[in-house]
Amino acid sequence: MSANVDTTLPLEYQTEQNRLNILGFWIFLGAEIILFATLFGVYGVLYERYAGGPTHKDIFVIKDVMIQTLLLLTSSFTMGLAIFEMRLHNLKRLITWLIITLVLGAGFLFMEINEFIHYVHEGATMQTSAFLSSLFVLLGTHGAHVTLGIGWAIMVIIQLAKRGLTPVTARKTFIIGLYWHFLDVVWIFIFTFVYLKGLVG
Amino acid sequence: MMGIKWNELLITGDPLILGSQIAILLTMIGIVGGITYLKKWRWLWSEWLTTVDHKRIGIMYIIAAVLMFFRGGIDGLMMKAQTARPEMEFLNAQHYNEVFTTHGVIMILFMAMPLLIGIMNVIIPLQIGARDVAFPQLNALSFWLFFSGAMLFNISFVIGGSPDAGWTSYFPLAGKEFSPSIANNYYAIALQIAGIGTLISGINFVVTILKMRTKGMTLMKMPMFTWTSFIASVIIVAAFPILTVALALMTTDRLYGTHFFTVSGGGMDMLWANLFWLWGHPEVYILILPAFGIYSEIFATFSRKSLFGYKSMIFSIVAIAILSMVVWVHHFYTMGSGPAVNSIFSITTMAIAVPTGIKIFNWLFTMRKGRIKMTTPMLWALAFIPCFIIGGVTGVMLGMGAADFQYHNTLFLVAHFHYTIIPGVVFAVFAALYYWWPKMFGFMLNEKIGKWHFWLFVIGFNVTFMPMFFLGLDGAVRRSYTYSVESGFAPLFLLSAIGSAVLALGFAAFCYNIYWSARYADRNISSDPWDARTLEWSTASPVQFYNFAKQPEVTTLDPFWHMKKKNEGLTLKDSEIEEIHMPSNSGLPIFMGAVFSVAGFFLVFEWHIAAVVAAVGIIAGLIIRSFDYDEGYHVKKDEIKKIESTWRNVEGEVHNDVS
């Protein structure tokens, strides 16, 4: 609580409240791991229950998935660069990289929405079968997280622009960075255990 | 308008429910009228509704949870009345189903858990010598989300219909195919809202305990209640996301026609049971661990000895926490997963007896060579041991997969869990309230009425639930609203019903005690009336809003005990007083709670557009929060000096109300 400031540390770690928030966010990510694990578990249980509807092979398009993956991987990289610039106190470059990250993230979302539209055209909706219910909910939850992340990052960018780099804005930026990387980690598992597995098995 | 079926909205036609509807309306008018008359709105708003003070939030949790205890208790009494005689017609099947469903949900999620979280809120920052929790505003949000979930769940029986598929709400029964009324939407959505609040609480306590301990308090010098609450919070963080997902999938199944758990479309009913118990089993240990911590404090205090085997106590709670994650299948041995699965889960389940036993023996040896003072809190702790052992050993019997085929879903099981939850959690909460009451309110609960409360409740409890073991072994199943004369169950059911009346008298004695003590109890008491051992007793009663003028420094376990012995660290020099930084109040948490309940309500009724509109409020709240740069305020030295001198220099003798 007290403003126990330690200026030898990077901005985001300087105050006690910042350190609390960052640890709290890590614990929250622990909870997110479990949330996504549960969805993966559900998918793992239901993924062959097609109920006569379309199967993985009928609907997955590897090219689109690869593009989505590249977009998200790159955005995670640019987010890393943003934080890197933040530690060098380059506000302009920080904001530039953040915006590039968001554009990439928006591209990913655009692809995902297209993907869903494509599925529905193929007659694969959330109500068709247990497999599709679990697929849509798993992908949808990830997509919703990305959407939230974009909205949140925009708020942070506005604050950066208004207030410059302070311990508070730096902490917020750092935390959104963690969140973004985490979403990339989740995507890696979706890519592997949903798309690749579906196309192999 | 929007296809709302107005004529179905209110539940009509049942005198019991009509009575409650009128009672609710009158109570609300009464409360609003009363507050307006006394001109207390402003006070209520600025002192309580917008508070971020952990002690006040804790007290609000406790008040709300005790009200829920009433509601759940009356449900319990109704069930006991209905089964008192064979073929009674007090409740019909539908009504009975709603009653046990709401009883189970309310007791576990809206009574036991919030009561414990309330106590954790009040006590933990004090025990670790901190000024507040890590995230005071989130703490308020947790409370308001819990409250909004609880209220949403509670209005179900007057508007729209109560959930009726059991607190476990197994599919396919709980799905739209077999429960088309919106009643079960309440279950999915109200629990979701409250569950998010609990998850936030869990994170808050993990960070608070890890990072906010006062100087010198290493992990291995933490009071046992703080330890158990810490581990319980870790379990919350690990288990509640599972509930979140399970409820979300239930919601999409019921509202949007997906096929996770349905009969058709490839859904799998067993998956719900699996997810529910993946959360549900850890949940019962989330309840029991803080309760174990409360007992540890009380045994040590009233035996005038430090806790025996502190390290092995910590080892055992960690072991319980890990094991609690890998036993969930013992709730559905009968689902046919085969002997290999059942064997493994039988072993993990029975293994929990070992760390729990370690705790029991350590408590016994804490008392050995002590000087056991029979105060009301201590009586609860003492009664806990034999009663809980009965619950525990019957739990081990249930844990033996093959034997469970004969106990499952019978009253034997019902007896088991009331024998673990009531002695384990309810006794602990009573003990904690008697014990910490002076810390919270500055006066003590009456010991004599407390003993009435104790004896009536404990005897009533045993008479109510002991017969159920025998009924279960004789083939009486749970959740059955009636039984035949020929079954021969009648005498034991009657005995059990009589017991529940005694139990209710005990609870009434408790309520009377609060009333009596609030009016007549001595206000001039010491800040350490029990001669206790931990830091919360080193500051004023009731605790001043900043907790400690100077954060204490700790060198041993039971720090306050040793400070008292050495007579150091208790006084406060003027030079030690510094300005204190405190967080400001905020109206945002209660606003969020309100928006969540409105959005939740619309979603329950499947008015999707309205729900989306209300959800905009949630987003607005998040944005406001993001731009909120309120840094709190500083308490001036003079003010601290004034507050400290009022409680430190009490004129004359203070009275300890201990007999």
Add this chain to the structure above:
Amino acid sequence: MKKFLLSLTALLPLLVLSGCNMVVFEPQGPVARSITDLINWSLIWMLLVVVVVFGLFGYIVWKYRERPENMEYEPPEEHGSTLLEIIWTGIPILIVIALTIPTVTTLYALEEVPKGYEEKEPITIHVTSADWKWIFSYPEEGIETVNYVNIPEDTPVLFKMTSASTMQSFWVPALGGQKYTMPKMETELYLVADNPGSYEGQNTNFNGRGYADMKFEVLAQTHEEFDQWVDDVKEKAPKLTEKEYEDLLKPTHLGRMTFSNTHLSWVNHADPDSKAYTNPELYRGHGYQGKIFEEEDNYKSEEINENDKHGHDENIENKENHGGGHDGH
């Protein structure tokens, strides 16, 4: 305190002694007997735990209670004892092992034909649970019964169980443990009755309004009686038609019924690809009604759809409603 302790300890032997007239302690077949043996074994150990801990508890609380005489006594500083910790970790571990071994062997044994009956030809009976009744099909004999099942004595019976609706649990406590019945899957349970006799069976897994009365009778007969009964049924009982069967699956209570064919010839609900026979409309009742989804793989004959449109209430015998809101569709 003492009074309370006494009353508790007085109750406990009762748990064991009065065991003699509780159904779980009066097994009527080898399957139930093996479970009862296991339960008795566990009771011995649990009693030991209870006696030791209660004894220790009573002794300590009595000896070290505060009295006017010992107010001067200051308890010693004491932190623990490794030896004691080892003892009270070790002994419970041994007890748990003593419980685990027979639990595991019994768990495996319950999945097989009971010991000593391997030679006897088992008979297979299909169990289909519906809301709120039990349907028994004898595929070999080609007969079907509702709410009662006759079995030959001293013969292993393999119940192949499934559900046409919600999740239910098949339990005949005198003969053995229970197991769930679930739609689109099959669970198996072996039971044997030592002697002729009538045993009560019931659903233990809550499944809605009619749950309390979802009971059936198991009648164990001598071989001659059983064969005679089968012949009688084949000769005299009517045939079940698909249409009647659909009616039967509606949420109702029914008395006993007997047919000289089985519904397995047109549907086995255990088959994962079988149609679902659910009738959400018939479950509309209490409270505000939500949206119901039409499923493509849900089987409904024209007629049932017709029925639903006007007052389905006649279909539901014993329909208990407390209060309003069931006119809204």
Add this chain to the structure above:
Amino acid sequence: MEKIMKGFPLSHVIGFVFSLILTFGAAGIALKTDLSFKVIMWIIGSLAIMQAGIQLFMFMHLREGEDGKTNVLNILYGVFMAVVIVAGSIWVLSSGHAH
């Protein structure tokens, strides 16, 4: 804390290159080889875990700060729970039942 960084984000670039290699590697193994399903799943599963590790350590600086150890424990615990939930559910729900 990490070494004071010069002008070039080396660890990020390395991490990015690795993650590209792992992604294309996994896709290649899954789609262009004819190993058995099990083998492929084991390989691409391990690659996914490696890549998650890269994100955690090279981008998220898991061990950084005064709570580095706590963070590592927290993530390990999360992973343990994830394994229990996923493997446990699949095992429990697919064993036994005679379908």
